[in-house]
Amino acid sequence: MRSTVNSKLKIAVIGAGYWGPNLARNFSASPEWDLVAICDLDRERAQTLADRAGGNPAVFTDVGELLAQTNLDAVAVATPARTHNGVVMAALRAGKHVLVEKPLADTHERGVAMVQEAAARGLTLMADHTYCYTPAVLKIREIIADGALGDLLFIDSVRINLGLVQPDVDVFWDLAPHDLSIIDFILPGGLRPSVVSAHGADPLGSGKSCIGYLTVPLAGNAIAHVHVNWLSPTKIRRMVIGGTLRTLVWDDLNPQQRLSVYDRGVDLTQQSVDGVDRASSMVSYRLGDTWSPALPEREALGVMASEFAASIRQARPARTDGEAALRVLAVLEAASRSLLISGAMAEVEVTPVPAEAASVAALVEARR
Amino acid sequence: MRSTVNSKLKIAVIGAGYWGPNLARNFSASPEWDLVAICDLDRERAQTLADRAGGNPAVFTDVGELLAQTNLDAVAVATPARTHNGVVMAALRAGKHVLVEKPLADTHERGVAMVQEAAARGLTLMADHTYCYTPAVLKIREIIADGALGDLLFIDSVRINLGLVQPDVDVFWDLAPHDLSIIDFILPGGLRPSVVSAHGADPLGSGKSCIGYLTVPLAGNAIAHVHVNWLSPTKIRRMVIGGTLRTLVWDDLNPQQRLSVYDRGVDLTQQSVDGVDRASSMVSYRLGDTWSPALPEREALGVMASEFAASIRQARPARTDGEAALRVLAVLEAASRSLLISGAMAEVEVTPVPAEAASVAALVEARR
Amino acid sequence: MRSTVNSKLKIAVIGAGYWGPNLARNFSASPEWDLVAICDLDRERAQTLADRAGGNPAVFTDVGELLAQTNLDAVAVATPARTHNGVVMAALRAGKHVLVEKPLADTHERGVAMVQEAAARGLTLMADHTYCYTPAVLKIREIIADGALGDLLFIDSVRINLGLVQPDVDVFWDLAPHDLSIIDFILPGGLRPSVVSAHGADPLGSGKSCIGYLTVPLAGNAIAHVHVNWLSPTKIRRMVIGGTLRTLVWDDLNPQQRLSVYDRGVDLTQQSVDGVDRASSMVSYRLGDTWSPALPEREALGVMASEFAASIRQARPARTDGEAALRVLAVLEAASRSLLISGAMAEVEVTPVPAEAASVAALVEARR
Amino acid sequence: MRSTVNSKLKIAVIGAGYWGPNLARNFSASPEWDLVAICDLDRERAQTLADRAGGNPAVFTDVGELLAQTNLDAVAVATPARTHNGVVMAALRAGKHVLVEKPLADTHERGVAMVQEAAARGLTLMADHTYCYTPAVLKIREIIADGALGDLLFIDSVRINLGLVQPDVDVFWDLAPHDLSIIDFILPGGLRPSVVSAHGADPLGSGKSCIGYLTVPLAGNAIAHVHVNWLSPTKIRRMVIGGTLRTLVWDDLNPQQRLSVYDRGVDLTQQSVDGVDRASSMVSYRLGDTWSPALPEREALGVMASEFAASIRQARPARTDGEAALRVLAVLEAASRSLLISGAMAEVEVTPVPAEAASVAALVEARR
Structure with a gap:
């Protein structure tokens, strides 16, 4: 050969x-x-x-x-x-x-x-x-893999714009593949939820959802949520990834500071109450510095x-092999089924x- | 007397x-x-x-x-x-x-x-x-009542912050009353959904939701969605109200431009296909001016x-009479029930x- | 022929x-x-x-x-x-x-x-x-020509960035031609000052100014000022054009709202004092709406x-004929002379x- | 006693x-x-x-x-x-x-x-x-004293707003004391220029400058510049302090990120040309991370x-003793004299x- x-x-x-x-x-x-x-x-x-x-x-x-x-x-x-x-x-x-x-x-x-x-x-x-090959996402993956965020608590992704209403697919299939493939890419074990919930709206009567909200339970009681919208007059592409140690905000439309890592958070002290370990109301806050890593300019x-x-x-x-793509497809199909119920x-x-x-x-x- | x-x-x-x-x-x-x-x-x-x-x-x-x-x-x-x-x-x-x-x-x-x-x-x-008595919300109510937005398509409200984890209530009961009372106030007929859906997460094990997403179907296939979060390192208080004519964005943390009314949107042309009136794929976009009304400074x-x-x-x-407050309570209670299912x-x-x-x-x- | x-x-x-x-x-x-x-x-x-x-x-x-x-x-x-x-x-x-x-x-x-x-x-x-042919500048020229700003009071232009230190020209000759050609283009009569003042600094010892401030007196006691800087870690390209009726802000790095026209300002009431007309301290403020014209997307x-x-x-x-270019050159040469004194x-x-x-x-x- | x-x-x-x-x-x-x-x-x-x-x-x-x-x-x-x-x-x-x-x-x-x-x-x-006692300025003073910025190259301060036209003082005497006292406070040796230049404009005919630009040569060919303006429809309070190692930006109207320290800059390599040490055109750029220190909330x-x-x-x-105040007064008086010439x-x-x-x-x- x-x-x-x-x-x-x-x-x-x-x-x-x-x-x-x-x-x-x-x-x-x-x-x-x-x-x-x-x-x-x-x-x-x-x-x-x-x-x-x-x-x-x-x-x-x-x-x-x-x-x-x-x-x-x-x-x-x-x-x-x-x-x-x-x-x-x-x-x-x-x-x-x-x-x-x-x-x-x-x-x-x-x-x-x-x-x-x-x-x-x-x-x-x-x-x-x-998107997985942008300097920002490659850096996010690295930051998470290094453990800098601690355990993940939530991922909140917003991708809204005055977008083209597609003739054949709804807003989930049009936009959410970006969010889902990114989440699959940055989660150490990939995106493998057992269930998902999707809410959509078609207020213009286009025959398909133009506004969509997708909820994806993650391991450890964490949650991912994706908001996609073709009808927003303002453009937002932002993902917040909260962890026990730090929280990362990716604002893709802010070229001067795409990534910010906040050393802030809430700490719950575990207490033994009546012999049972449970989270108590002992809450404390950290208000630490913010760090914005420099990103190379690469296409x-x-x-x-x-x-x-x-x-x-x-x-x-x-x-981003075929299996990663299948995981994204599986979530999209489940979202479509959730819309029906x-x-x-x-x-x-x-x-x-x-x-x-x-x-x-x-x-x-x-x-x- | x-x-x-x-x-x-x-x-x-x-x-x-x-x-x-x-x-x-x-x-x-x-x-x-x-x-x-x-x-x-x-x-x-x-x-x-x-x-x-x-x-x-x-x-x-x-x-x-x-x-x-x-x-x-x-x-x-x-x-x-x-x-x-x-x-x-x-x-x-x-x-x-x-x-x-x-x-x-x-x-x-x-x-x-x-x-x-x-x-x-x-x-x-x-x-x-x-909040209903802030200059911003009073103005929003007036703009909607005047018909400047047209028919409402969606309301998307985000209220997130590094907030106090409350000892007795979850994040829905703590923060969403603000969003819900505002939505009740600005909707011409008040907030009267028949069903709601709520997704919450408690990744810290505090015993109650610290992150919440609330979906409220509105009349005319419109949708309202509320995102509340105690664990966000950045503070966002923003509501987007999309209508058939214009879309309003309220960014409460931007004192220099709290309200923006965008004369932008998507128009679907109704066509008769095979004798049946349906929304067709004839989509057009308006990219008009943006207008930010001056607001008085009043507490x-x-x-x-x-x-x-x-x-x-x-x-x-x-x-904001007792009945308005009851409408908010009814939605909050339904949200709590939705969390259980x-x-x-x-x-x-x-x-x-x-x-x-x-x-x-x-x-x-x-x-x- | x-x-x-x-x-x-x-x-x-x-x-x-x-x-x-x-x-x-x-x-x-x-x-x-x-x-x-x-x-x-x-x-x-x-x-x-x-x-x-x-x-x-x-x-x-x-x-x-x-x-x-x-x-x-x-x-x-x-x-x-x-x-x-x-x-x-x-x-x-x-x-x-x-x-x-x-x-x-x-x-x-x-x-x-x-x-x-x-x-x-x-x-x-x-x-x-x-720059004169960007949708933003064409619109500014039109707005000024229509009299929407009233009489011009000031033009403040900032163009700073971490820029290339040029081998042969200083920061005035590298960046200010943009600002000056724009100002020449939007001023109804072109840019025709009789004197200018320039302050520069070369703290790195590069042999030429890397930071520059240019003051240009305009007709009617108005003033134009240009700040150019190769050493700024943040990028700013903003021009504020103040008039007696309204003030225009052009933020070229904000694609979602490049132009904003503020219906705000200061009014001085002319009073006759001892038979002499002079501006008195009767000051009033207008706090009106803000308007952001839509701009076409054109290269x-x-x-x-x-x-x-x-x-x-x-x-x-x-x-932008040769004479316009000469007016820009004349100001640049005067700026160089001002630096020497x-x-x-x-x-x-x-x-x-x-x-x-x-x-x-x-x-x-x-x-x- | x-x-x-x-x-x-x-x-x-x-x-x-x-x-x-x-x-x-x-x-x-x-x-x-x-x-x-x-x-x-x-x-x-x-x-x-x-x-x-x-x-x-x-x-x-x-x-x-x-x-x-x-x-x-x-x-x-x-x-x-x-x-x-x-x-x-x-x-x-x-x-x-x-x-x-x-x-x-x-x-x-x-x-x-x-x-x-x-x-x-x-x-x-x-x-x-x-202002010198705000958490932001106290932190800036500390950062400079620690040498984190290296040698100072420039200070650019902007303080503009739709302000009250004062009956008795011009915009320099009204607003610049803030900038000057801050600069005096953060410069290790205090603000001790030998000359200053001021340009003002009074386009409304109020009898005093409503717009002002102040240039202050600093030691080591560095430069400070202050822009004060009563007629700006937008409010800006920002100071940029450039150093050989890092540059600090203080945006006082951004409560979520008042201070940003940019590890970016321009490096000139010193070369010996014809036996004379001079800065050559060997320029290199650093594009490092950005760091935003947490600030305590204190009045x-x-x-x-x-x-x-x-x-x-x-x-x-x-x-901020009387001598510091005298240094500020001396600069303001020199600015007034510069306006006259x-x-x-x-x-x-x-x-x-x-x-x-x-x-x-x-x-x-x-x-x-």
Whole structure:
């Protein structure tokens, strides 16, 4: 098999619409990738993107034709969500590593099939959870992993804006994948709730929720909550992560101080009352300093392109692998079920991916 | 009966703890009131407040003794919530008008009894929903009443802070009365949901929710949502009120621009599809100007003192009367029930106040 | 002569360094322009830009060769400031219209020669005062022209950041051209002070001012002040324009509310004292509403490209013509002189441009 | 002589107008002081303040009568500035320690006389530079003293608001004493410039500057600049203090983050060029973390009352002693002179206080 270690990896971008140009630009600029082709049903759109991308990539209008190229290691898929399953399965069957725009698939079940296919073939299937590769989120993950926040108490995420009312998905499926993939990324064990509750409203009569509130119970009586809203005149993108030691606030629209770590909090003293250990009303407060770590200026998609290359070369799961994407899908599907029962808790149903998925490295090895 | 029209009304403040001094100061400074007494179980605390209040009010430690004074038109009650019923009922039976700190009572049922008693006696029972008398909330009520926002789509209220973990009530009962009384005040028909959902978390093991999310379906598929949190290191007090025409943002911690009215929004064009009228995907956006009305600098408690006097003199319900307080209590009780069923919708149970309550004016007239 | 009315105008960009790519991108995207060539001493840099720009522009390394092209209406010059005079004079002599990056020239005297040359030849000489074509500044100009602010009282401009210490110019020449060109653009009569004062500091010993304060007396006892600073850890770009009726605040780093017009102010009542009209101490305050006009999302350089085309086709001075650029240069030179006399007022010396400059239209007509 | 060590010190407040009540409230609440009298020409105003102050202070309308009281250690003077000299000299001659509201006197010369008188008598003369005792300024002083900012490069202070146009003083004398006293307080050696420059504008024709810019050259080629403005519709109180190591920003209107210390800056590498050490163009940038120290919630006037007591008991100069106030006066007078010469640098004239002023401790000792 061709070596992918010493030379640049070769990639094609499938889908030249809204997001494809960003992928093309970053893979084109990456020292680890050669952008060798652009594929779109609309030849003119593909050609325009190819012209602008540099490196003179080939243009295809047929995915099958593209995938028949032997001179191709991977594809980046930026087509509409309902087509992800078909395109990605074809690419995997053609032996290509795959990066796919969020959401991984339009149903959890189809996503599972894709993850299984990749695992069976020892190929990397990576989700384009772009936010996870921003300097801010990488830093949050590091701060949490270092234990600087202590045990997590709550995560409150707000993502509201005067947004495009989407024709086919509600505000949960449109915006919450960002919040959920980030939460999955920064939680040491990933996002694995057993139930979730969702409340939505459609006051304009658009046929789907334009305003959404999602409640996700976390381990240790902690709670995550996500507020998404297409109808807000002001734009807010803020996540607060409270811990027993410190609390972190991420304000993504404040470039001068995106992250703030507050050394403030509430302490409850455990007391033994009548022989039973219970939290007492002995409350104390810490009002300590605030710290804002400096963040490097790096484009998230460039970091993601590197991670995609590294996961292929090292035959290891990507940081935002297919399984992470499945966890996000499972929560979204449970949220949709909760909406149907007026916000009562709905179970998060996870189809386990068969054991052979674990043998990625072996399979990759075998293919060399 | 004594005339209350041409001379100042006479009032006593019961409870000289946290809130009592604010009441005393404002009634003392009001041109419509004479502060004639302070009552507290702790004589020294009562005396200290009396010394500072000006006007040389008398000091009592026994409510019964205070209420026996004929030289007293009204009392303002700022004792702990669980004592409200007893103190207020005694005051009403003694023929005094009553202003009572929020919440009206510790249960909806006891609140109903108080409202009935006041109605039966033709006395004013007013809730100290202080926020409703701030220049900002008065202006919001006016803007909504004028139709400037169009039909309401959503109300999103956030009230978070590093707050005192209360020994006896959870974060809903501690903070949400503010949001709920404000929403009740600004909604043209008051806050009358049939169900509510509440999600809480107690990650510190304090025995009660320290973080709360409350969802309140409103008429016309609109939604209200309240986020209260004792564990946030940053302080936010912001309410967004979205309408079909405009959206209003109230940022109470921004004294330079508390209210902003955005002439922005989403318009859906109704289309007839296959003979059926439905919202189509014809979406358009307005990106108009923003307007921030100037607000007078006035202390809310002073305005409330005037309203209390006016409702007595004009024998009309106060703007935040006992019934308004009952509506808030009913939502809080339903929220507590929802918490017990994991956030599923719980019915808001309202005990109707008997018809004679409507005859306040007649009764007041009769007493003259 | 070739018609420039019905077809696209043809332009070349000279200088492919920092700013050239922005010019190339905008002229390339403009419906009024054909980008036909890129010129840079460094052929590879020129070629890279040409590849990315679209439209397949030719590549030149020699300005003379470029200007010899008859298939060229105009050039956009983005070379270092000290080369502006040479390149622009050559272009004008070759009969090309010229857009030139700020500052127009490295001395006022050389700038005058360029303006005279353009006038004598009936060619458009336009300064790339990019900020003037932002939606915010265009709106400010309109608001002032409409009289909404009343008479101007003061302009206070702050432009500070952790900036690049430039090797050849001080902070005044690096940053203040932005503020001065904007002030010139929005003042109905342009910026024509007779004296200015400048205070600078070089605490790092870099050999030039890194911190600067510029005071510019305006007509009617008004004042303009500009604060520029390379050493500030926080970034501020704010201009306050106070008038007798209203005051406008432009906060360029607040995309959600760049412009705010405050209907607040101080009124002095004129009183006749001892038969002499003088301002008395009768002061009153207005505390009215605030209004934030919606601004379109448009790239300033695109608007500027249109203006450049329009000024050529209509044979009229561009909004930011060479004379505007001269006024900015004159203030900068006076500021440098003021620095040498410890901030005492230095005269602004303006070499008048000969009268024939006024006959632009006639000359342009003659050339057709 | 009476002991002032073991018992509370006795103080009277002279002047019951705008500021007097704040002084009375704080001295009354202080564990180190007994508020024994209030003096004002207007008996009713004095009586009202005495009633509210607690502790039943005596009321005087005549300063001479007040000062004749032997039962009085000190006076706090909050009368109009032009009366300071007379009242303070009388108090000192009566052997009272004196706290005086800013400015110390209406001229530097009269201030010198007051400082001399206090020194000669071994009495404490302290200026009420209230801001210096806020938690923020105390922390800034500490941070600078610790060397955390490195060498100071610049201080930029902005204090603007829609302010009261004062009948008798210009905006420099009204507002800049705050900035100057703070700068004097935080600079390790105090504020001792040899020259200053001031630019003012009076566009409303009020007869005095309503807008002011003050430039103060500091040691080491550093610079301080103060912008004061009565006509700004927005309120800003911000000081930026740049150092070679870090830069501090104090935003007094942001209670959630008043102080921010930025570990960012510009480094110039010293190179030897042609045998001469000079700063070269080798510039590098640090983009480090930001740190916001927690500040205690304490009222500045209470801290100041303690410092006044401590300076008396320890017979040492107060932190904001008369000499500090003289330094502020000297700069203000020089600023006024600079205004008369169009902003050219004016010398700061300091009358030296005779040497015996240094013998405070000895004199105090002698008086016991």
